[in-house]
Amino acid sequence: MGLELTTKAPMLQILDEEGQVRPGAEPALAPAELRRIYEIMVLARTADAKALKLQRQGRMGTYASSLGHEACQIGTAFPLRPEDYFFPYFRDLGAYLTLGYPLADYYHYWMGNEAGLRTPDGLNLFALAIPVASQIPHAVGAALAAKLRKKTGAAVCTFGDGATSEGDFHEGLNFAGVFRTANVFVCYNNQWAISTPRSRQTASETIAQKAGAYGFPGVQVDGNDVLAVIASVREALDRARAGGGPTLIEAVTYRMGHHTTSDDATRYRTEEEVKAWEPRDPLRRLRIYLRSRGLSDEASEKGVLDAATNAVEKAVAEAESRPPATVDDLFAYTYKNMPPALAEQRTGLKEALKAEAGR
Ligand SMILES: Cc1ncc(C[n+]2csc(CCOP(=O)(O)OP(=O)(O)O)c2C)c(N)n1
Numbered sequence: 001m002g003l004e005l006t007t008k009a010p011m012l013q014i015l016d017e018e019g020q021v022r023p024g025a026e027p028a029l030a031p032a033e034l035r036r037i038y039e040i041m042v043l044a045r046t047a048d049a050k051a052l053k054l055q056r057q058g059r060m061g062t063y064a065s066s067l068g069h070e071a072c073q074i075g076t077a078f079p080l081r082p083e084d085y086f087f088p089y090f091r092d093l094g095a096y097l098t099l100g101y102p103l104a105d106y107y108h109y110w111m112g113n114e115a116g117l118r119t120p121d122g123l124n125l126f127a128l129a130i131p132v133a134s135q136i137p138h139a140v141g142a143a144l145a146a147k148l149r150k151k152t153g154a155a156v157c158t159f160g161d162g163a164t165s166e167g168d169f170h171e172g173l174n175f176a177g178v179f180r181t182a183n184v185f186v187c188y189n190n191q192w193a194i195s196t197p198r199s200r201q202t203a204s205e206t207i208a209q210k211a212g213a214y215g216f217p218g219v220q221v222d223g224n225d226v227l228a229v230i231a232s233v234r235e236a237l238d239r240a241r242a243g244g245g246p247t248l249i250e251a252v253t254y255r256m257g258h259h260t261t262s263d264d265a266t267r268y269r270t271e272e273e274v275k276a277w278e279p280r281d282p283l284r285r286l287r288i289y290l291r292s293r294g295l296s297d298e299a300s301e302k303g304v305l306d307a308a309t310n311a312v313e314k315a316v317a318e319a320e321s322r323p324p325a326t327v328d329d330l331f332a333y334t335y336k337n338m339p340p341a342l343a344e345q346r347t348g349l350k351e352a353l354k355a356e357a358g359r
């Protein structure tokens with residue numbers, strides 16, 4: 001596998017749509033690791049479906065579904081080591097679960113409580129970015145700080161195809177190229193940015209080739225192939241840790257659901273287009289592969305699904321048992337020391353709410 005690819009290079013694929021692998025191309029993964037990846041994928045899918053139901057029942061706020069992105073998300077997070085940093089965006093459930101983030105906390109956040117994004121000690125995971133592409137310069141800053149402090153960790157950052165049209169994308173990647181920071185940029189190219197199709201996002205033939213303009217390698221991989229994503233992220237991380245600088249990985253996938261629960265994708269894309277991506281499902285592919293290797297069967301798959309369903313129900317109960325967000329919570333989790341202007345806003349909001357309640 002060569003990551004030194006720019007224009008017209010073939011997309012890297014290891015596990016094809018029929019669940020067959022290209023001999024010799026598989027990344028080194030122990031049977032227990034492959035089973036673990038499958039378990040996280042099933043958990044991500046089960047947790048995602050539950051979140052959509054909770055939103056429809058009025059028990060969760062607006063939610064961005066991860067359906068179809070499981071291989072991108074899990075494949076990106078799986079090769080990380082504890083000293084690495086992860087800068088996610090709003091469509092990253094599988095990455096959170098891979099890194100060991102509690103599902104109850106993730107739900108708690110989407111239920112409208114910022115406290116849910118607090119990261120457990122020892123996990124270098126930053127808050128998911130809602131402002132598109134704003135996490136990219138943050139990831140570059142973290143990698144630069146690690147370099148200055150002579151730390152070994154690399155900073156991995158994820159974002160969508162739409163983010164590549166933002167100034168922050170250019171500024172971040174340009175800076176990373178100039179300072180050869182230990183960054184791995186992973187674009188989940190899911191073909192849509194709300195209602196804007198990939199064809200209207202950029203005239204570049206691929207997103208991967210944009211890396212060439214910043215002076216570092218870019219590679220396009222099948223984002224529904226978890227083995228290809230792991231292999232490419234591993235190689236990029238190895239290079240970053242060895243001082244070889246950043247890499248851009250374009251993981252080609254598809255947003256199987258609506259943009260969020262506030263969106264109706266039937267207004268701007270056809271059912272045929274969505275249907276065409278169904279056979280490329282990342283979970284189905286991995287299931288066939290594991291069975292062919294004798295690592296799973298119908299009974300073990302049922303066990304994995306039952307365990308995921310139980311874990312999801314437990315996480316929902318835990319998230320819903322927590323007290324509702326307070327005004328203080330709205331302000332509490334951004335700064336260690338609150339700036340005076342923000343403290344003033346908090347006081348103002350509390351006074352306004354009090355006046356409102358008194359009317
Ligand atoms: C700076 C900024 N501009 C606009 C928005 C509104 N917005 C939210 S998601 C989104 C599209 C993102 O598309 P993409 O980057 O492809 O990610 P995807 O949702 O497809 O995973 C937009 C425009 C925003 N959140 N932040």
Ligand SMILES: [Mg+2]
Binds near residue numbers: 161162189194
């Ligand atoms: Mg997109």
